[in-house]
Amino acid sequence: MIGAAFRGRLGSFDLDTAFEVPGQGITALFGPSGCGKTTVLRAIAGLMRLPEGRLVVNGETWQEGRRFVPPHRRAIGYVFQEASLFPHLSVESNLRFGLRRSRGAARIGWDEVVDLLGIGPLFDRPTAMLSGGERQRVAIGRALLSQPQLLLMDEPLSALDRFSKDEILPYLERLHASLSIPVIYVSHDIAEVERLADTLVLMGGGRVRAAGPIAAMLADPALPLIRMPQPAAVIDGAVVSTDPVYGLSEVEVPGGRLVVPGDLGPRGMRRRLRIPASDVSLGRHAPLDTTILNALPARIQGAEPEPGHQVTVRLALGADGQGAALLARVSRKSWDRLNLREGELVVARLKAVALADPAPPLSTRVTPAARTATS
Numbered sequence: 001m002i003g004a005a006f007r008g009r010l011g012s013f014d015l016d017t018a019f020e021v022p023g024q025g026i027t028a029l030f031g032p033s034g035c036g037k038t039t040v041l042r043a044i045a046g047l048m049r050l051p052e053g054r055l056v057v058n059g060e061t062w063q064e065g066r067r068f069v070p071p072h073r074r075a076i077g078y079v080f081q082e083a084s085l086f087p088h089l090s091v092e093s094n095l096r097f098g099l100r101r102s103r104g105a106a107r108i109g110w111d112e113v114v115d116l117l118g119i120g121p122l123f124d125r126p127t128a129m130l131s132g133g134e135r136q137r138v139a140i141g142r143a144l145l146s147q148p149q150l151l152l153m154d155e156p157l158s159a160l161d162r163f164s165k166d167e168i169l170p171y172l173e174r175l176h177a178s179l180s181i182p183v184i185y186v187s188h189d190i191a192e193v194e195r196l197a198d199t200l201v202l203m204g205g206g207r208v209r210a211a212g213p214i215a216a217m218l219a220d221p222a223l224p225l226i227r228m229p230q231p232a233a234v235i236d237g238a239v240v241s242t243d244p245v246y247g248l249s250e251v252e253v254p255g256g257r258l259v260v261p262g263d264l265g266p267r268g269m270r271r272r273l274r275i276p277a278s279d280v281s282l283g284r285h286a287p288l289d290t291t292i293l294n295a296l297p298a299r300i301q302g303a304e305p306e307p308g309h310q311v312t313v314r315l316a317l318g319a320d321g322q323g324a325a326l327l328a329r330v331s332r333k334s335w336d337r338l339n340l341r342e343g344e345l346v347v348a349r350l351k352a353v354a355l356a357d358p359a360p361p362l363s364t365r366v367t368p369a370a371r372t373a374t375s
């Protein structure tokens, strides 16, 4: 468990935040520019000491009352927006620097870091000869080799172009799948958060608005996320089978099974799916003749009116309504015509189910054609 609470004033900015998140997986600190995300990250690293603060990381108290563990005594890896590599050193020497800074027990080995981030081929390069994405991979490797108990990442992709972002995201997903080190990841890009985060801390105006598992937060009617222009549900599931003839995989999710384009890897492999609300329609009966592969029973949990004569319907998969959260954006006219109500059983027809991580773990890459969602 990671428990953090910081309070103080920076110039005219008032910070008053408190959250408790799991001591594993990726926690995203998400919110608009200037809401205090970086300030919280710096306070966690001990780079900023706020007048009132409490920080406990998996049983170790780094700040409480008069106790304040200085930054160099905290086993933290910090990755910034722009990779701050030593320009006079090669990639390998930059990595060795991380290793020399290691504190405490070894949690991750040299070979594992090099392999996970694919940085072996870059070893002899001067850092000036690296692309933006390569520089960030080396910076992440250096941070990991310092054997952190907690990895802090401050918008690590925001300085990269689209191509470099797409190149580096699969590496972050591999780290996520392979390492047990908790990560706190600052971002104001919801697509990145939907793809990577397990837990979301939603910030605004120096406060924590809410914190919890990503899937529940995206569908929470009390939060602004559901009113984004293109809301989506994310659902984590396990591969059940693959069908090479049709190029499809079946994924078991809470409350049902979904058919997804592509070979998603071996049976049991965990994958994250993203289902945009605009790709879900609702009916009272299972469709008879349709090209749609996914039509699942679901219970209506509620409905939020939207501007433009639309309604965002909150659903839970399964006839018992106990499964994964799903969103459907439908016209107000269809909502009224079908006379739908909270608690009712409907059939959710999913026009598109895509992987949230369209570039899957590198060991199970599928062909580009198979990555696109289909009906």
Ligand SMILES: Nc1ncnc2c1ncn2[C@@H]1O[C@H](COP(=O)(O)OP(=O)(O)OP(=O)(O)O)[C@@H](O)[C@H]1O
Pocket (backbone or CB within 6 Å): 010, 011, 012, 013, 031, 032, 033, 034, 035, 036, 037, 038, 039, 040, 188
């Ligand atoms: N040392 C400081 N002195 C005065 N004001 C500060 C200081 N550090 C941060 N601030 C102010 O605190 C507010 C929050 O800044 P912070 O960088 O934490 O926001 P952020 O959410 O990370 O923003 P962004 O997404 O743009 O990076 C801003 O208004 C900033 O100007």
